[in-house]
Amino acid sequence: MVKSGLARAWASLQEGAQPGSSGLRFLALAVWVSVAGGLWLEHVAVHRRMLETRASRLEAEKRHEWLVNTRLERIANALQEDPALIEREARRLGYGRRGEFCYPLTARDLSSVRPAAHGPEGEGWSWPRTLLDAVASAVMLLIAGVMAVLFFTDLKVDDHLPRSTPPPGGAP
Numbered sequence: 001m002v003k004s005g006l007a008r009a010w011a012s013l014q015e016g017a018q019p020g021s022s023g024l025r026f027l028a029l030a031v032w033v034s035v036a037g038g039l040w041l042e043h044v045a046v047h048r049r050m051l052e053t054r055a056s057r058l059e060a061e062k063r064h065e066w067l068v069n070t071r072l073e074r075i076a077n078a079l080q081e082d083p084a085l086i087e088r089e090a091r092r093l094g095y096g097r098r099g100e101f102c103y104p105l106t107a108r109d110l111s112s113v114r115p116a117a118h119g120p121e122g123e124g125w126s127w128p129r130t131l132l133d134a135v136a137s138a139v140m141l142l143i144a145g146v147m148a149v150l151f152f153t154d155l156k157v158d159d160h161l162p163r164s165t166p167p168p169g170g171a172p
Helices: 005-014 022-081 083-092 107-111 127-152
Strands: none
Touching (some): 022 083
């Protein structure tokens, strides 16, 4: 009869095998692998339970966010279509006082409104044009000031340049 490795190790233990025998080594290895495998499987089970808990929490959050989104969509649709709600919200935000009437704009009214020609939302806005508008007047004032100083003080540009020949009259 052929015995398996584990059965041989058990038989050698019962017969009083020496501590260094191969059957005892095999039995020790099998016990070590079983303990390590059990510990690893416990870690995997704990990790799986943690992931399942997290998944159920995220599913509950997703369900809650969906409900909030549905409620906000209903409010947004009502604000687009219900004149009474529009008036109530306008008064709550301070745009309407008692005795004033709130008239909702129709799509035709909104299409007749044009955005400003210049500005961040306007069609004709660009940052180089805005920069030019801001700086151009300052540069023009600076040039006009320099020209006024040169004109009224009789300064000439070449007055401050070194002369290579002495002036007529002999003064150095």
